[in-house]
Amino acid sequence: MRARKRVWKLLGLAGLTGVAATGAVLVRGERQRRAYTPEDVRARLHERHAAAAAVPGPEAGDEPPGPVAVGVRARLFRRRR
Template identity: 65%
Template sequence: MKWWKVLGVAGFVGVAATGAVIARSERRRRTYTPDEIRTRLHTRITEAHESTPATTRS
């Protein structure tokens, strides 16, 4: 009976830790302003276009 309690507590701690990690990343994501998000997106698109080889059409 004791092992079931330990297993239950370990499962609860795992779920709580996962929730804390998700909440932290969500807070970090929400701190960006729309202009910052737009700038970061444009930068990523530019980097993606520069890193892919250009293809020519026949």
């Protein structure tokens, strides 16, 4: 009986430790994000946009064909089999 209580106590402590560690990581990330000036953020967004615009996208004829419409007769025939 005592062993079960110990296991549950250890699991609870491990859970609390995990929650605390996650909170610390989130706070650290938020501090790093807030350290950017608006000009820094704008410059990074412009760089990312330029990099994305440089990658060629699919051309008009390169799209895969869409789903093929199946008639009612074909669906009923498949169900009978």
